[in-house]
Structures are given as structure tokens and as C-alpha cells.
Amino acid sequence: MHTTKQLKYPLTWCAAALLLGAGIQAPPGQAASHREAPFITTIPKVDGTDFYMFRSYEPGRQDFVTFIANYQPFQTAYGGPNFFTLDPNALYEIHVDNNGDAKEDLTFQFRFKVEQRDIALDIGGKRVAVPLVNVGQITQPDPSASILNVRETYSVNVVRDGRRNVGKRQALTHATSGASEFLKPVDNIGAKSIPNYAQYASQHVYPINIPGCAQQGKVFVGQRKESFYVNLGEAFDLINLNPLGGRNAEPNILGDDNITSLALEVPIACLTKGNDPVIGAWTTASLRQARLLDPSPRATSDGASREGGAWTQVSRLGMPLVNELVIGLKDKNRFNHSKPASDGQFLDYVTNPTLPALIQVLFNVPPPATPRNDLVTAFLTGVPNVNKPAQVVPAEMLRLNTAIPATAAAQQNDLGALQCFLNGALTLSNPGCDAAGFPNGRRPIDDVTDITLRVAEGILLPGHLVAIENLTDGAQLPGAAGGAGASQDFGTGFPYLNAPIAASPAN
Helix, strand or coil: CCCCCECCCCHHHHHHHHHHHCCCCCCCCCCCCCCCCCHHHHCHHHCEEEEEEEECCCCCCCCEEEEEEEEEEEEECCCCCCCCCCCCCEEEEEEEECCCCCCCCEEEEEEEEEEECCCEEEECCEEEECCCCECCCCCCCCCCCCCECEEEEEEEEEEECCCCCHHHEEECEECCCCCCCEECCCCCCCCCCCCCHHHHHHCCCEEEECCCCCCCEEEEEEEEECCCCCCHHHHHCCCCCCCCCCCCCCCCCCCCEEEEEEEEEEEHHHCCECCECEEEEEEEEEEEEEEEECCCCCCCCCCCEEEEEEEEEEEEECCCCHHHHCCCHHHHHHHHHCCHHHHHHHHHHHHCCCHHHHHHHHHCCCCCCCCCHHHHHHHHHCCCCCCCCCCCCCCCCEEEECCCCCCCHHHCCCCHHHHHEECCEEECCCCCCCCCCCCCCECCCCCHHHHHHHHHCCCCCCCCCHHHHHCCCCCCCCCCHHHHHHHCCECCCCCCECCCCCCCCCC
């Protein structure tokens, strides 16, 4: 006989947690943070799209946390001859708060270099530069300059006690060679150029030494298959979909896109502080304050501009769907520029949300009563006894309780913690309950879109309509229910996201 376990906090806290984790009161169908603010649409190389944080579920890696920050959305696979390098003039960061004060205690900083090798051919006695990224087959990392025309590398630093604390910045190094520079694999040009892309890319997963950590971690940066599933087009058309249809009835509109992932695996012991197992995290991208355009035909391969001045944050992402579906249009750029400690300025968007009212106009569904004080707690502090730090300053970020064990890939449920609720309480023995899932961090398999829709329409409130329990945007990871999807569209080990779609369909 199974014993029913219930957490010792009221349903309102549970509801708040999932509402926040699902983008608060959002309607269905929005790719997590793709083109979420007006300014970021002009600089896609620094557009953060999805952020994942979870206890590693690769066998033997249970003592680690994996972070994945995806950037540069809507990568069409055949996007050559200039594929999707990252911006060497940008600073990409993953921040970790391990004491609840809404400020980063550890920051992992990624910087990129793009080298143009200027391969030239003898054409009628003249050396003429070629227009392609490569002129030969690539099977190993760092092919010679006679084959690969563009070489991309990166470095990673860890900074403690504030992201701009230069005095506490230290380099992550290759655990074997000691090198502080890592190679980023070329994007998936096609099978003629790269015969076995998955094998080639796997050679760019590096064991790393992290200063201050006794155990080695891992790092990988490279192109991956887009990890977000959503019925995007119909959602934008005034939610023109069948919310009571099958969960896998509609195509995933992002199914033929790629993304660029910054993946980092760090020992839990290096992330937590004291006896508190809860950490918060978010990713940002920053550019220099000043930019001088350089019209010279000799402009370097990393852009026809010169950068200078202090770093200015232009992209921010913690919880999925917050900026695009909670923050008003006029404040979206402001949110991307802000830090978690200043999130009180966005309070009205949480207590008096507009999206439930829009859903009422479209579907005649009454919205929950305002002010939504339950959302204030979840949006800014985390949920007591789940992912609220022992001491907390109100702030929005993705939070993970590192003491909750990971669920093996084969047992993961794409509805995560939503399936743990039964009769107004979180019941861990409920069939399908996956306590390691969203919103306790976020894994690739977690269907935040369907969770969003169901929670937005009141699935966690007493007396909700039974039909709400099956609401969907119609796009589901193939075979995701019961965990099978984890081995289809996602790997079972670091870096978890699958190899990207090839630019050339020819074998």
C-alpha cells in the first residue's frame, strides 16, 4: 500500500509556483524567449531563447547541475555561407545566486573569438579568396587552415561576488591539457562536409577544472537542434487552436530550426552555500556601450564595427515566458536590461495581469480575481519548503532545489510537477508525479507551454472545470508522456540536446 505524502504548505503557494514557472498567467504557445522584446530583435546573436537548469540525470552524474543557455533563435539550417557564429563583441553569462539575496554569487562568463583564415585559390595565376566556410571534409576538431576558413573559439571565466569583480575572475581550464581556450564546432553544414556530425560535435565536450571546485565539470558550446516544442503560428493568431484536442495533434513550428547552446555542468558542492540546497540562476548577454561602424572593406571577420565602453546588458532570461507574456510591451526592453534585485518595478504586471483578461475576451473564460497576491510570492520569493531560499530578497529567476533527486530519462514526465497535484495538495505518490520537473528548475523535456495553459485557466484552484486538466497547444514532444521522448529528441547525457539539423539534406 502506498502512503500519500503531502507538502506542508497551502495550495495557493503551490499554484503560485507553477504559475510562475509556466510564465505566470500566459496563454498557450510562445517560444520561450525568441524575439521577446523590440530591441533584441535587431541583435539576434545575443537573444537568449531558453534557459535550463536541472540536476544531471546522466548515469553517474547525479552530483552535478547542468545549465543550458540557448541563444540566436530561428536558425534556418541552410543559413550559409555565413552560418551562426556567436558575437565576439558580446559577453554571455550564466549567473548563480546561492544565498537568496537577488545578486549573483557566481558568474560564468563566455567570450568568443572568430578567426577568418582567408583561404585562397590560384585562379589564372592570382590568389583569390573563396566564398565558403570550408573547402574540404571535416572529421576532427580544428582542421587545418587549408580546409576550414572560419575558426571559432571561446573562453570561460568564473567570477565570484559580483559579475564585474575583476579581482575574483579565474579561468576554467581543460582538465587534461590545461588550456583556457576551447574550440566551438562548426555548424552542421551537411554530410559531405561533415560525414558524422554527432560524432564530430561530441569531440567538443570538454572536461574542465573549475577554480575552487574539487570535482571536474564539463563544458560544450555549439549548434543544437531547437529544443522548444510549440504550436507557435496558431498561437499568435489570437490563439487560433483547439485547446481540447490531442496533445500531439499539431506540428511543432520550430521543428526544423537549430539553436546555439552554451552548456555547462558544475558540481553541486560548488554551487550551494551552507546548508541551503536552493540555488537561483539566470542568463544574460551584454554589449559594449559604444559602437563605431567601420565601412572599410578590410573590416575584420567579427563585424564591421569597433566596440568600446562599459558592458550594457541587453538580454535576460530566467523563468520561461515572463518577458513576452507578463511584461507589458513598453517595458520589455527595460526588463531585458534589469537585474533581479530591481524586479519590484514590475509588480503591477504580476498583481494585475492583462493576459487572463485577453483570454476572457477571446474565449469568454472569467479570469481569476485580482490582485494576484499569490503570484507575488512565487514571482519574487520562491515557494516555502520547495524552492524558497532560507533567506530571500524578492527577485525573479529560475530556482532549483538541488536536494531533490533527478528523475532518470526513461521515467521523466513532460508535465513535471503539475502531475503531482491531487485534491488540492501536492501528492508525491500521484501517478505521473515527477517532482524533479518544472518548475523545480527546468529540463528540456518539460512542456512549459501546456503547463502554462492549464495553470492559467485554474487547474490548481479549488473547483476548477475538469476540462482544464486536458488543455493543450497541440504540439508535444514525440513520445514524451512516460519519458520515451527523452531518448528521442534529447540525449540521456551531457549536453542533452540533440545534434542540429543538417543544412544540406543530401547524404
